[in-house]
Amino acid sequence: METAQPRQQEIHALLIEDDDVDRERLVRMLRRCAQPIRVQEAPSKSDALSELHGKKVLFSFVFLDFQLADGDGRDLLPDIWENIGPDCVVVAVTGNGSDTGAAEAIKLGIHDYLSKLDLTSDRVAQTIEEGLKWRQMREDIRRTEDQLRHRSLHDPLTDLHNRHVFLDRLNHTCMQFRRDSQPFAVLMIDLDRFKEVNDQFGHAAGDRVLIDVAGRLRGNVREVDTVARLGGDEFAILLEDIHTAETALTLGRKLVSLLERPYAGDQGVMRIGASVGVALCPLHGNDPSLLLRRADNAMYRAKRGIEKVLLHDHQDAGNDNRPDSILLLGEIEQALEERQFTWFWQPKVRLRDRALLGFEALARWPHPVHGMVPPDRFIGALEQSPLLPRFTAVSIDTVLAQIATVAGLIGDATVSINISARMLGHPTFVEDLLSAVRRHGIAPRTIMLELTETALLGNPVQAARVVDQLHMAGLALAVDDFGAGFTSFSTLREFRVQEIKIDKSYILTLGDSRFDRSLVRSLVVFCDSLDIALLAEGVETEDCRRILLDLGCTGGQGFGLCRPLPFPQVPDWIRDHSSGVRP
Template sequence: MSVPQPRLAGDAFPPGRDALLTALAEWLGEPAPTPGALGLVNIEGFRAINIEFGHETGDRVLAAVVDAIHGMLRPNDRLFRIGADEFAVLLRDVRNPRVAELALERLAACTRMNLAEDDGYVPVRSRAGMALFPEHGCNAAALLRHADAALHCAVEQTRPWCLYDPQRQAEQAAWLGLKGDLETAIRDGALAMHYQPQIDLRTGRLAGGEALTRWHHPDRGFVPPDIFVPLAEQCGLIDALTYWSLNAALRQCGMCRQHLGCVTVAVNLSARILHAEDVVPLVKRAMTIWNTQPGTLTLEVTESAMMEDPAAALKTLQELTDIGVTIAIDDFGTGHSSLAYLRDLPVHKLKIDKSFVLDMANNRHDQLLVRSIIDLAHNFGIRVVAEGVENDATLALLREMGCDYAQGYHIARAMPADDMLAWIGASPWAAARDLP
């Protein structure tokens, strides 16, 4: 929604951290304090707003957020500004998690707006976290720490809000213990790259493979990517991990090309790295080192990563396309599907999520959905990859529907590069061909 410019006065901003600590002490020091909640709200990209639009606009953003939050508070609730771009809300009489979740939803919704400017508008987005008294802490320090943990959870998971979860916090602490080990593994090249083949359904021949980073910890054994990738994002290692993955995949792809001719390699790009300022130079540097030919490298990005900031995604993806990178939408249908990005973004491939493919041989609704996605993509000139192919009936259906490429256990599981070369030599999909 678009909102008018808010009022801006010297007393427009609420009291600060000291006032919050005093209010917490008074509340928790009562003989029988009522249950309640402490919420934290952080404005995303506030420093960038100040730089791009000026500090006066930044002040108007702050005033608009203050007005919005005040509009949802009850008479006994209080608002504090505890940082340059962070606010705290003290909510009395919150007696169960569901009420807290409703409050978080309202906080996130009311602080999402487009602030009117003379030549357009400034998008304002925020994230919120909350901890409950007494469930999540009985003193000010614990409530602040746990509300802050919930806020970081929202940022990490790219969600508008999070309520503190003690179990998740314990798991996160265990993950953080892996930080040093992951940093060492990246530095020493102790990670491994596995590849899952993709076949061209028109010819039945190998088209390329998806590169999947694997980590076998010396003490913990196999560490799944859905643990170490978020850990890398959280601990500032995602640039190093992505650069390692790109170099490993492009180096091994170059070696495979000597045996197979033209093959492609697909590498996943996390949401965090997609919106990093140096992602294009990082990719370009890796391509230069391994003399990667245009069209050889595919970068897979999720719908949610692109829709988080469509304007920034458009700029980054266009720059990647300009240096010869193929762009694929990963897990299509599970995120914020939008025809707009199929029209506006430089997308070359679309990957149908395996949840729609696994049972399509027995499920007419899945068949209709997959066929519709294939037709839609082809109407935009976009090629389609189906994930999760686990039987010949599904493969035959996809071929009949005109799907371009397929991957899944029925074709092959992910495997090290040497094993993939051996698999190619013994498989019916041995011969590679140039892609159109």
């Protein structure tokens, strides 16, 4: 017994052509295609407008003759885009067989161009097939963008809002309070004995507990309230329209009671507790950072005491203005004056054979007391301080000087320098950068600037102006940590980036996450279509390298390929690497 083949979905096409012979010929060719096609004929411009505005059928394809008896067919394009949408495949069909006609069609945003002089069934079938692939790619990209947008706003484990969303909503609520005096509360929640769960039952069991905690929190607040996982076993809740401290404290006690209930696990029942700190606006201030600190301090006092839900009071006030960041900035300023900072180079390699693609220069701070300080310990303070332009200038000057010493060794490889989003708004950033490039005698093509998505999307007009200047000077541009924030494929296309670096949070879970593998596969297709290099960050294992190769990703960076190298070791590493040695 033969298995019935699934029926292909019918394609709806609108054919706008005033010549009866040409129209009938194209209809015959369309009906010979492998896919079932229903053709709606429009022999005039006015007929086409009736079809487009009637919206009885959503057309997947429009075949458009430019020269119509009652007007120019190109005038219909705005109606096509508006009434059918950008996913419609528009194909120009004209008697003009010149390259000029094809170039004009593409410039107008038309997908393909057919000349009546050499029209064949095979050529029409190819147009349909390529158009369907294009529509599928757009659908995949849109679905991936939606998934990335959701992921950028939510914690990947618990699906609660993440820290970024919580801080954004807290800022917004504080601004709204200044307009309408609507009071609210901030709850900081930290789990007790959670480390014991990880130690005794393993991290997989700990993850299940965190997911269960998220469900208990989410299920016991109102829809207007915001529940977020800030990281680790720390959660926060923003309670809207809270007029009394007792209301917030009562909810806090209820949540603690819920979180103390047992958690079922494969190896037995698990029990944890929770400590909650509460700060109210306006009772404890109306500044977002102050409210967070006061709720956080109250929570830590609760962890040390018997009562597990505490309101901020004078006992916490001494911690409101801890001088850590001020002291840190003073040390950073001294470090800049004494040239304490150093830059390590981490290779970026071709995954297939580990051939060198380039390097990323990474800042490190050999602190005279605390030893080697990684960037995540000092970059955050720098980003918000007046020292950032000075640090950026030192970074650029140092790395360019290093490039000059190995220019004869690295060939076509590039060296990436990380640039803060704030520097795009600095009035002399581009001028200072290009001056340093000339001073060190570096070929601009050797330099790649790494910017995050946030840097490009925060002020796109300003970013576009700066990026255009950098492109004109011959410098390359990479988008770092792709997927860690709000993601827009269209933005990447507009900024003409040369490289996309997939955030390591997606790479580390490739073996377990179908979504992350789907993302990489979609990015491969997207980057190939625009000739953008795709590189995976955080390649830690051989299995990860193989998975990336299977998905079509060709470039990688990570400890599994090569650790960051102190710059004095770079020349020897390049010589050994090029001679076949793989350290």
